Structures are given as structure tokens and as C-alpha cells.
Amino acid sequence: MNTVDTGELLNFQDYSPEHNERSARIDVEAVHTSQYNNSMSNPNYDFEEPKVTEEPATSPQSNHNFWTIQxxxxxxxxxxxxxxERIISSVLPQKxxxxxxxERIKGKPDLYGPIWIAVTLIFTIAVSGNIASYLQNTNKSVEWRYDFHIVSISATAIVCYIWLVPLALWAALKWTVHPDGQDEIETQASKSPTMISLFCLYGYSLSIYIPVAIFWTIQIFWLQWLFVMMAGFVSGAVLVFWLLPALRKSRYFIILVGCILGxxxxxxxxxMLYFFHTPQSSIKHFDVISSTLKPV
Structure with a gap:
């Protein structure tokens, strides 16, 4: 058996560069030559375009269920x-x-502004109502305490008003239009406001009550009623002004306008009467009871 020198195997061997370049050149030329010959031998070949994988189209976000957050x-x-802009227009419509x-609200109604205004009005009435209660009891020999029930009562009243009254108005406008013809009904349906747009409109109409609730803390009876007349007239007039094209299509135009203002x-x-005003009769009755309970 021939012995192999392990030292020679571990050493690097030198090869001629000409031999390496020639071998590589021959191999590359052979590959290209074979590919060219195959293509020329079959001239009627079919070109296959790369296939593009189409991703499944996602459903639009507008087709979500009514009970979902989306x-x-x-x-x-x-x-x-x-x-x-909508808050300013609810107080000053001439702007x-x-x-x-x-143009703006019916095509793109929002609930962010109405919810923000409703929550602000709830806490404004709660704070201002307790301030008015404190001012009414300053000259009485009784310990004044903060009434937390004002928050729940005002929240219930405001939420019910914002949702129930627009819902009733939407139903009234839908069922009291003039059935003069198919074209007329289609025109009225295009001009009648949607339910969401009425919720948005009524929510913004309550923005004037936020500063008025602060002024109601002034314990002057005629001044409080003056703010009641001003707030009710301004907010109601803005609603009638915006809904006038739809209200004119109803057969009960005068009744609907009167209901909105009323x-x-x-x-x-x-x-004003529940949160900011105390009748004079109850004050006198409380004074009589407190005087009788005083020790002689």
C-alpha cells in the first residue's frame, strides 16, 4: 500500500491561472451555446407572463353592524x-x-360635538345648581351640603331630550309629508333630515344653555326668567331656521314649529325652576319651622 504524505495534503497547491480562466470560460460558453441552440430549434415558443397573486378584497368599513363600534x-x-363652527352657528346662525x-351637517353629521356639549352641560348644571343652592341658604341656620343627585337628574333629562325629541320629530316629518305624487315624495325624502342629523342638530342647539346655566346662579327672579326666554328662543329659532325647508313640506307646519319652540x-x-330657583313660599315655610325649633 502506498504511503501518502500528509504534509503535502495540508499544503496549498498552486495551479496555473491560464488553466483556471480557460476552464471557466469554456464552461460558461458551453452553457450559453446550449441555451441559444434550444431556443432556435423551437421558434414557436409561448411566453408565460408572471402570475400575480391577487389579495382578497376587504369589505369596506361602512358595512359594519349597527351594534358594533366600527x-x-x-x-x-x-x-x-x-x-x-357648528357651535357658533347654533348660537349665531347669521354667521x-x-x-x-x-351643505355641512346633513351630509356629514357627527356625534362628537353633541356628546361633548351634553356632558359639559350636565356638569355645568350640577356645579351651578349647587352654587345657587348655597347662595339661597347663606342666611339660614342650617348646614349646607352638596347635592350629588343633581348630576343624575340633569343627565337623565338631557339624554332623554336629545334622543327622544329628535326621534319624534323625525317620525313626524316622515309621516306628515304631502303625498302629491311620486316625484314629489322623492324630492321630500331627499330634503328631509336623517335621524342622525337631527341628533346632531339638537345636540348643538343645547350649547347656549352652558353659559346660561352659569348666569342662572344670580338669584334675581325676573333675570332668571329673562335668560329662560332668551335661551329657549335662540336655540328654538336656530332649529326652525335650519329645518325650515323640511318643515314646509309637512302638512302640520305650524304645529311642528310650535312644538319645537315649546x-x-x-x-x-x-x-331654571328645578335646579336654580327656590319658591318664596318654601323659604318662608322653612323660616317658620326653623324659628319654632329654636330654644327659648
Whole structure:
């Protein structure tokens, strides 16, 4: 058996560069030559385009269920300047165009502004109502305590008003239009406001009650009623001004206008009488009871 020198195996071997370049060149040329010959031998070959895998189309976000959170995302997609503009227009409608409701609110109603205004009004009434209660009991020999029930009572009243009154108005506008013809009904349906747009409109109409609730703490009876008349008239007039094209299509135009103004006056009067005003008879009755209970 031949012995192998392990030292030679571990050493690097030198090869001629000409031999290496020639071998590599021959191999590359042979490969290209064989590919060219195959393509020329079959000239009627078919070119196959690369297949693009199409991803399944996702369903649009607008087709969500009514009970899902994704359904209400579009009603909170609103800018700050739009909310401020709608608050100003709910108090000063002459600052915007006459068709502002049809152009801005009806096509893009939001719930962010109405919810923010409702929550702010709830806590404003709660704080201002307790301040008014404290001012009414300053000259009495009784320990004054903060009334936390004002928060729950005001929240119930405001939430019910924002949701139930627009719902009733939407139903009234839907079922009291003039059935003169198919074209007329289609025109009325296009001009009648949607339920969400009415919720948005009524929510913004309560913005004037936030500063008025602060002024109601002034314990002057005629001044409190003056703020009631002003707040009810301004907010109700803005609603009638924006909904006038739809209200004219109803056969009960005068009744609907009277109901809109009357509900706003009742809301303002209820706020003032329940949270900010104490009748003089109850004050005198309390004074008589406190005087009888004093020790002689």
C-alpha cells in the first residue's frame, strides 16, 4: 500500500491561472451555446407572463353592524374647527349660509360635538345648581351640603331630550309629508333630515344653555326668567331656521314649529325652576319651622 504524505495534503497547491480562466470560460460558453441552440430549434415558443397573486378584497368599513363600534367611527371623524363652527352657528346662525345644514351637517353629521356639549352641560348644571343652592341658604341656620343627585337628574333629562325629541320629530316629518305624487315624495325624502342629523342638530342647539346655566346662579327672579326666554328662543329659532325647508313640506307646519319652540322653552324653564330657583313660599315655610325649633 502506498504511503501518502500528509504534509503535502495540508499544503496549498498552486495551479496555473491560464488553466483556471480557460476552464471557466469554456464552461460558461458551453452553457450559453446550449441555451441559444434550444431556443432556435423551437421558434414557436409561448411566453408565460408572471402570475400575480391577487389579495382578497376587504369589505369596506361602512358595512359594519349597527351594534358594533366600527359603525360609529365615521360620526366621530370630525375636525376641531368644524365643531367650533357648528357651535357658533347654533348660537349665531347669521354667521353661516342659509343652506348650512344641508351643505355641512346633513351630509356629514357627527356625534362628537353633541356628546361633548351634553356632558359639559350636565356638569355645568350640577356645579351651578349647587352654587345657587348655597347662595339661597347663606342666611339660614342650617348646614349646607352638596347635592350629588343633581348630576343624575340633569343627565337623565338631557339624554332623554336629545334622543327622544329628535326621534319624534323625525317620525313626524316622515309621516306628515304631502303625498302629491311620486316625484314629489322623492324630492321630500331627499330634503328631509336623517335621524342622525337631527341628533346632531339638537345636540348643538343645547350649547347656549352652558353659559346660561352659569348666569342662572344670580338669584334675581325676573333675570332668571329673562335668560329662560332668551335661551329657549335662540336655540328654538336656530332649529326652525335650519329645518325650515323640511318643515314646509309637512302638512302640520305650524304645529311642528310650535312644538319645537315649546319643547325648548319647557326645557329651559324646567332647568331654571328645578335646579336654580327656590319658591318664596318654601323659604318662608322653612323660616317658620326653623324659628319654632329654636330654644327659648
Amino acid at each position: 359603525y360609529y367611527q365615521k360620526y366621530f371623524d370630525v375636525q376641531t374647527n368644524e365643531v367650533v 353661516v349660509s342659509r343652506n348650512y345644514f344641508d 319643547c325648548h322653552f319647557l326645557l329651559a324653564a324646567g332647568f
